[in-house]
Amino acid sequence: MKILYKTIRFILEILPSKDKRKLIIVACLLFLNSILELIGLGALLPVFSVLLEDNVLETNSFLKGIYDIFHLTDENQLIVLLSVLLLIVILLKNVVGLLIIKYNSTFALSLSKDFALKLHEIYYRKGFSFFKTTNSNVVVRNIRTATAQFSQFQVLGTLNFLNEIIVLSFIVFFIALYNFQILLLLIVTVIPPFLIFYTWVRKKSIELGTVSNKLTPILGKNMFQSIFGFVDVKIMGAEHDFRNKIKDNLEELVEADIKTTVYNLAPTRVIETSLMLAIAIIISFGVYLLPSKIELLKLLGLFAVAGYRIMPSINRMMIAINGLNRSHWIFDVLEPLKKESKIIEPIKEDRITFNNHLKLEDVSFIYPGSDTPVFEHVNLTIKKGEVIGLMGPSGAGKTTLMNILLGFLTPTEGKYFIDNTLLDETHIKSFYNKIGYVQQQVYLIDGTIAENVAFGCKHEEVNQVKLLDVLKKANLLDMINSLPAGINEIIGENGTKLSGGQKQRLGIARALYFESDIIFLDEATSALDSKTEKDITDSIQSLSDGELTIVIIAHRMSTLAYCDRIIEVSEKGLILK
Ligand SMILES: Nc1ncnc2c1ncn2[C@@H]1O[C@H](COP(=O)(O)OP(=O)(O)OP(=O)(O)O)[C@@H](O)[C@H]1O
Structure with a gap:
């Protein structure tokens, strides 16, 4: 007993x-x-x-x-x-x-x-x-x-x-x-x-x-x-x-x-x-x-x-x-x-502003349980409105760096500032309100195009004008107009009815719908046909208006062409190209 x-x-x-x-x-x-x-x-x-x-x-x-x-x-x-x-x-x-x-x-x-x-x-x-x-x-x-x-x-x-x-x-x-x-x-x-x-x-x-x-x-x-x-x-x-x-x-x-x-x-x-x-x-x-x-x-x-x-x-x-x-x-x-x-202490939340820069100061990172640091003593400043391309060989640490910039991973050493505010638990929610993240495999729900762009919003709360505007900016409007149900077309589990490029552009439209100040984009590595590739590149290029900050893990030379700065992530650290 x-x-x-x-x-x-x-x-x-x-x-x-x-x-x-x-x-x-x-x-x-x-x-x-x-x-x-x-x-x-x-x-x-x-x-x-x-x-x-x-x-x-x-x-x-x-x-x-x-x-x-x-x-x-x-x-x-x-x-x-x-x-x-x-x-x-x-x-x-x-x-x-x-x-x-x-x-x-x-x-x-x-x-x-x-x-x-x-x-x-x-x-x-x-x-x-x-x-x-x-x-x-x-x-x-x-x-x-x-x-x-x-x-x-x-x-x-x-x-x-x-x-x-x-x-x-x-x-x-x-x-x-x-x-x-x-x-x-x-x-x-x-x-x-x-x-x-x-x-x-x-x-x-x-x-x-x-x-x-x-x-x-x-x-x-x-x-x-x-x-x-x-x-x-x-x-x-x-x-x-x-x-x-x-x-x-x-x-x-x-x-x-x-x-x-x-x-x-x-x-x-x-x-x-x-x-x-x-x-x-x-x-x-x-x-x-x-x-x-x-x-x-x-x-x-x-x-x-x-x-x-x-x-x-x-x-x-x-x-x-x-x-x-x-x-x-x-x-x-x-x-x-x-x-x-x-102790159910709610986390105290503070607002954060982003008018000037994102700044990594003397940052090192090592995964728990690993012996080898991915970075050591790295410094990086990204100015507001810049388009930054991250490139480098596979396994060099591009995704890790992006996850630190996204606030998902906390540096093992060093600090990460948004303007001059240290990014910590209290500011993370406010920071997430400012960013959009378009992954290689964009997370899509088995719903309509509208539901996937205005992610999490109730049907009646979706702003239709804004929706069409962001779909246009993401170069998706023509494709959507050709669908029988338009923005109400169901795209299937994980977007099975869409191509790889269309999924990424839907991710971009989502980031724009939520008026992100910074878009983080992990460019699809899968072989896209040249038309889709150009569509995505054009979408991103048309977004760089001097206000929106874009950080891209770039796998293609064509993407790097319109980046303001290219940073190579390598074993030696971050090298400005
Ligand atoms: N969760 C983890 N735990 C331990 N090590 C990890 C973890 N995630 C990644 N790594 C290691 O960290 C290093 C950097 O990985 P990362 O995914 O950042 O590289 P990457 O440059 O984005 O590669 P790719 O271009 O192939 O996506 C690699 O050696 C990887 O094995």
């Missing part, structure tokens, strides 16, 4: 204060639920008493009271009345029980939503390096699966477990009051097999959790690689290799799921068998020791009622505890939320 203690501590540490207050309400509702369960169970007893006991009206004052209040004339009427009352009690108990389940589930599942959003925010704060070094499938698993399992298995699981313990304690208490021998028999027959089974399943549940938590992102990675790499996979004849990898992942996952299903369903069978053992013991001894078969039947009836309620209770406890064991891995994933629940 160490896992239960660990989980409760973890939940209390990770929960924000407002949710802790809700947790108290949830705990109270669970207590109410337990009382209702007990009332439901207790409501069966009067019916059984009338059915099984002779002269019940003489011995039982409670039933005699009901008999008199309703002016009944014989015992059969009492049986019918008690059955109707039993139905009403069970109905009410279940309606209230459902409402409690709804409240508790809403609480736990809303937590999963809040934690997913918080984790997303934490990862975003970790920044560029985190996303560059962490597989996207792991990120998705953590944000979606870990938080969902936390709410389902850990929060709801723990609550259910505690609820069942309360219910069970009440039942045991009342059975002890009613007939202590039955309780002893139940303890002797149910607990040992249950404990043996739990010990056996516990380790396996932890293992199964680890297997599926490890395999899910690997399966995701293999799936996505085979989908996005369709062309390469086909050409390289790697289709079967990929499918085999996916098959291996699926086989392991399916095996884990089968075991999980069996372990979740097995307790019912184990307990049912134990109860049958107890019934066999009662019958075997009862026929010899009890005075009549009616006495034996009464004992069996009582035992059956107790067993009927105890069995699902223990079963639910097992499912809950299996879930807790299986979600052991979540502790590490959600650990960052603990700190976050204590």
Whole structure:
């Protein structure tokens, strides 16, 4: 039961204060639920008493009271009345029980939503390096699966477990009051097999959790690689290799799921068998020791009622505890939320101006875990309105330099100034408002051209005049006018319906739409046809109006022709050409 203690501590540490207050309400509702369960169970007893006991009206004052209040004339009427009352009690108990389940589930599942959003925010704060070094499938698993399992298995699981313990304690208490021998028999027959089974399943549940938590992102990675790499996979004849990898992942996952299903369903069978053992013991001894078969039947009836309620209770406890064991891995994933629940200091934001220059001062950069610096003691000033071309051999550090200029990577040494303001956490948001970044692979959503240019804006907020203007500046208007739906044409996932050059020009249009002061452009290296190449070059050239600053990683001589300055990035540092 160490896992239960660990989980409760973890939940209390990770929960924000407002949710802790809700947790108290949830705990109270669970207590109410337990009382209702007990009332439901207790409501069966009067019916059984009338059915099984002779002269019940003489011995039982409670039933005699009901008999008199309703002016009944014989015992059969009492049986019918008690059955109707039993139905009403069970109905009410279940309606209230459902409402409690709804409240508790809403609480736990809303937590999963809040934690997913918080984790997303934490990862975003970790920044560029985190996303560059962490597989996207792991990120998705953590944000979606870990938080969902936390709410389902850990929060709801723990609550259910505690609820069942309360219910069970009440039942045991009342059975002890009613007939202590039955309780002893139940303890002797149910607990040992249950404990043996739990010990056996516990380790396996932890293992199964680890297997599926490890395999899910690997399966995701293999799936996505085979989908996005369709062309390469086909050409390289790697289709079967990929499918085999996916098959291996699926086989392991399916095996884990089968075991999980069996372990979740097995307790019912184990307990049912134990109860049958107890019934066999009662019958075997009862026929010899009890005075009549009616006495034996009464004992069996009582035992059956107790067993009927105890069995699902223990079963639910097992499912809950299996879930807790299986979600052991979540502790590490959600650990960052603990700190976050204590100090949620919003970053102070300051505005930045860009009227003069971007300036790198004595900057060095080395990737975490690497021995070789990409740059050492580099100085660079880019004036507002300049068009700067970055060139150099592959692996020299052009992209790294651009990422530093973009503020995605922080120099290991030295400083980066925008005008005379040091670029740090407080200014980064204001800086991002001033820049546009057109990557080699422009990120495009499966939406219309308009949605991709006015990225993130709602349809009704898109400024149509500005949209057409920027599309014209990016040399896209003619192409768009030839499309059946014009700017409302859907371009497919990752812009599959567009050429490489058109995608880059769409990226340029996006940067212009958001009125960027600086455009960073990583020119496509893929062989563009001469017309597309000229279109892009013309687009960029027509933009250089003395106000807009453009920094281009240039792969083509034609691009370099209209740059104000060319900087060669090489092993020796930055060389002005
Ligand atoms: N995340 C990373 N971790 C460690 N090293 C890295 C990382 N990213 C890049 N590097 C290394 O840093 C060096 C510079 O890489 P960078 O991508 O900046 O070169 P580049 O000039 O843009 O190359 P290309 O023209 O081929 O795109 C290379 O040696 C590369 O292996």
